[in-house]
Amino acid sequence: MRYGKGHKDATHRRIVEVASKQLRKDGVGASGVAGLMASAGLTHGGFYSHFPSKDALIEEALAAALEQVKAWIGSVAESNEDKFEAVIRAYLSPEHRDNPETGCVAGALAPEIARHSPAVREMFTKSIIEHVDMLASLLPASATPQARRSVAMAIIAGTTGMIQLARAVDDEELSDEILESGIAACLSLARSISS
Template sequence: MRYEKGHKDATRKRIVEVASKQLRKDGVGASGVAALMASAGLTHGGFYSHFSSKDALIEEALRDAVEQVKVWIGSVADSNENKLEAVIRAYLSPYHRDNPETGCVAGTLAPEIARHSPAVREMFTKSIIGHIEMISGLLPASATPEARRSVATAIIAGTTGMIQLARAVDDEELSDKILEDGIAACMSLVRAISS
């Protein structure tokens, strides 16, 4: 059976999109190749005509997820006057908490990535460096570059940990409080660097 030109590329893109969401929702360990392919509407047997290994798919799917989050954060920042507060509030929102499949890779997979292949860890490291630079750029220019970088790193680490805790607890009121306290803590860091 012959397929139209571009069919293989479109199929690969569909696999990556499905994997990007499923990995963030269920985790790397719980996302087998057969399940990922089935979610994409394909058979397990076709996997290796698109990827050399599960690690190759994971790396590409996580890269896709990182790009999605970068676009999301950029659009939140661009559409608000107080860019950094808007980004923090969007990240620590009930919507982000309740929809990990469309959210931040660090907030869903950081512990698993720490135990993954060097290629996946390198890609993740580059994305974190990019996020630190982006957050640093939203902090007051009156602070030193070192101070902005330090606060940006603390904001990223804090928000990542807070979203993980908010997702992990089984008490919705406590989960909401974790998100609210996280926003307050991050904004305290911003005010401290602004003084």
């Protein structure tokens, strides 16, 4: 069967999109090529006409996920008057906690990324630096650039751990408390540098 022009590119994008969500939902280790291809509505045999290896797919899928999260955070910030608080509340929300497949890559996969290829770790590192810079830009301008960067880094590390803990516990009330306590701590930390 002969496919029309652009079919292979569209299929490639669909595989990357499905993998991007599935990796964040199930983890890298639990996402095999056969399962990823089946989720994309394709057979395992077609995988190698799109990617030279599973690592190549993981790299592309994580890059797509990082871009998606960057756009999500940017959208949240742009559509709210208090950009910093809106970003923190969106990140530490029950919606984000309950939908890892569309959420933060660090919150879903940081421990696995730490054991992955140098290329994936380099891409992830660049993304974290971009997120630190973006969050620092939302902190009070009265603070020094170094203070804003330091607080932004602490907040990103803290919120990543908070979302992981909120997802891991089996008590919804405790999970909600983790999120709410995290929001309060982040807002307090941000206020402390503007004094």
